[in-house]
Amino acid sequence: MTKQADTLLPELRARLPDRLPPRLGVAVSGGGDSVALLLLLHEIAHNEPIRLFAATVNHDLRPEAAAEADQVAELAARLGIPHETLLWQGWDGAGNLQDQARQARYRLLTDWAQRNDIPAIALGHTADDQAETVLMRLGRASGVSGLSGMPYARDHCGVTLLRPMLGITRQSLRDYLLGLGEGWIEDPSNHDQKFDRIKAREALTALGALGISAQSLARVAENLAQAREALALYTQESARKFAKVDRGDVCIDRNGFRLLPTEIQRRLIVGIIAWIAGQGYPPRAAAVEQAMAAVGEGQTLTLAGCLLISHQDKAWFCRELNAVSTATAAPQEVWDNRWVLSGPLTAGAEVRVLGEAGLPQVPEWRALGKPRQTLLSSPAVWSGENLLAAPLADFTNGWTAEFAAYRPEFYSSLLSH
Incomplete structure (x- = not known):
C-alpha cells in the first residue's frame, strides 16, 4: 500500500455505508478519478466480504471510445473484477449533449445493476466536481438544495448511487495513481471551453487567490447539505x-x-x-x-x-x-415507471392509460370523490378497445395495481x- 493510499482509503471508506452490499458496482470511464476509485475499492474488497463489478459506458461520441473501454476491461481483468461495456445508441442529436449523455449514462448503469443483482454503484465524482457544480449553480442563483451540490448517496430507480470521493481532490487521486505507476485516459472534452463545467473549472483556478478552492467549496456544499436535510424534515x-x-x-x-x-x-x-x-x-x-x-x-x-x-x-x-397517453406495458411489467398491474391471465391484455375512452366504462367512478382528471391518467388493462379493468378507479375485475418495488x-x- 502506498503513502497516498494510507490517506485516501480512510476518507473513502468513511463516506461509504457502514455495511457494504455483497455485490458492489463501480462505474469506470477510464479517467483518473474512476480508475483510482476502482483501485481503492479493490483494496477495501481485500478486507471486507464484497465482490466488485465494473461497467464502462461508451457514449460512442469519439472514435477512441471503444478502445478506451477496452483499456478499462483489461485493467478490470488484471484485478479479477468482472467488467461490461455499455453502449449508448439512438441519440437523435436533440437537446443538450452533456445532459443527454448524463441521463443515458445513469439509465444504462442502473439497468446493468438491476440485471446483475447489484444494489449499489460507486461513482468517481470528486471534490473538484462538487466545487464546479456549486459554482455553476451559483450562476443560476440556486437555493440551499442546489448549492448543497451532489449528495454522497441517492436512490435512482431502485439502485443506490454512491459518491464516496466528494471530499477528495482530483490531484490527490492522480498522485495516488502515479505512485502506483498506473495510467489513465484524458478525455479531450475536459478542456473544451464550450462546456459550462470546463468554464467553472477554469474559474475555480482563478478563485484560488481568494482562498476559494475545491475543498473549501466542497465543505460549503456539505454544510448546506445539513441545512437541506433539516428543511426536508420540516x-x-x-x-x-x-x-x-x-x-x-x-x-x-x-x-x-x-x-x-x-x-x-x-x-x-x-x-x-x-x-x-x-x-x-x-x-x-x-x-x-x-x-x-x-x-x-x-x-x-x-x-x-x-x-x-x-x-x-x-x-x-x-x-x-398527455405525459402517459402513449405509455404501454404488459401485465406485471412496470407502467410509467410507477405501476405494476397484475390479474387473470388474459391473451392480448395490455396496460394503457384509462383516458377519455375508458372512464365512461367505469360505472362507479364518481363515488370515489376525486376530480375526474385524476382518473383519466391512471393505468388500466385493455384488450384491444375493450376495457378489462381499472383498479385505481375501483373497477378491479380481479386486477390489482401496486407501486413498482423500487418506488419509495x-x-x-x-x-x-
Whole structure:
C-alpha cells in the first residue's frame, strides 16, 4: 500500500455505508478519478466480504471510445473484477449533449445493476466536481438544495448511487495513481471551453487567490447539505399534516398549505412532482412559484408531467394525461415507471392509460370523490378497445395495481430532495 493510499482509503471508506452490499458496482470511464476509485475499492474488497463489478459506458461520441473501454476491461481483468461495456445508441442529436449523455449514462448503469443483482454503484465524482457544480449553480442563483451540490448517496430507480470521493481532490487521486505507476485516459472534452463545467473549472483556478478552492467549496456544499436535510424534515412533517396520498395522487389541504413558509411550500411541491412524475431535474423556479400561487388561489395548471387541480378547499396533484397517453406495458411489467398491474391471465391484455375512452366504462367512478382528471391518467388493462379493468378507479375485475418495488413511499421520498 502506498503513502497516498494510507490517506485516501480512510476518507473513502468513511463516506461509504457502514455495511457494504455483497455485490458492489463501480462505474469506470477510464479517467483518473474512476480508475483510482476502482483501485481503492479493490483494496477495501481485500478486507471486507464484497465482490466488485465494473461497467464502462461508451457514449460512442469519439472514435477512441471503444478502445478506451477496452483499456478499462483489461485493467478490470488484471484485478479479477468482472467488467461490461455499455453502449449508448439512438441519440437523435436533440437537446443538450452533456445532459443527454448524463441521463443515458445513469439509465444504462442502473439497468446493468438491476440485471446483475447489484444494489449499489460507486461513482468517481470528486471534490473538484462538487466545487464546479456549486459554482455553476451559483450562476443560476440556486437555493440551499442546489448549492448543497451532489449528495454522497441517492436512490435512482431502485439502485443506490454512491459518491464516496466528494471530499477528495482530483490531484490527490492522480498522485495516488502515479505512485502506483498506473495510467489513465484524458478525455479531450475536459478542456473544451464550450462546456459550462470546463468554464467553472477554469474559474475555480482563478478563485484560488481568494482562498476559494475545491475543498473549501466542497465543505460549503456539505454544510448546506445539513441545512437541506433539516428543511426536508420540516417539509416531511408538514406533508404529514396537510397532504394525503390517494391511489398514487397527492391531495393538499389548501388552507394548511397557505400557513407554511414559502421555502417549505416550494419543497413540498417539488417533492410531490418528483414522486409522481419521477426523478430528474426539478421544475424551474418560476414554474414552481406559479404552482404555489395556483394552490393558494385555487387554479389549475400543468407542471413537469403533472397536473394540479384545485377542487373546493383541496389541491390535487396527479399525472398529466398527455405525459402517459402513449405509455404501454404488459401485465406485471412496470407502467410509467410507477405501476405494476397484475390479474387473470388474459391473451392480448395490455396496460394503457384509462383516458377519455375508458372512464365512461367505469360505472362507479364518481363515488370515489376525486376530480375526474385524476382518473383519466391512471393505468388500466385493455384488450384491444375493450376495457378489462381499472383498479385505481375501483373497477378491479380481479386486477390489482401496486407501486413498482423500487418506488419509495411518498412521505419518506421527501427526505431525498
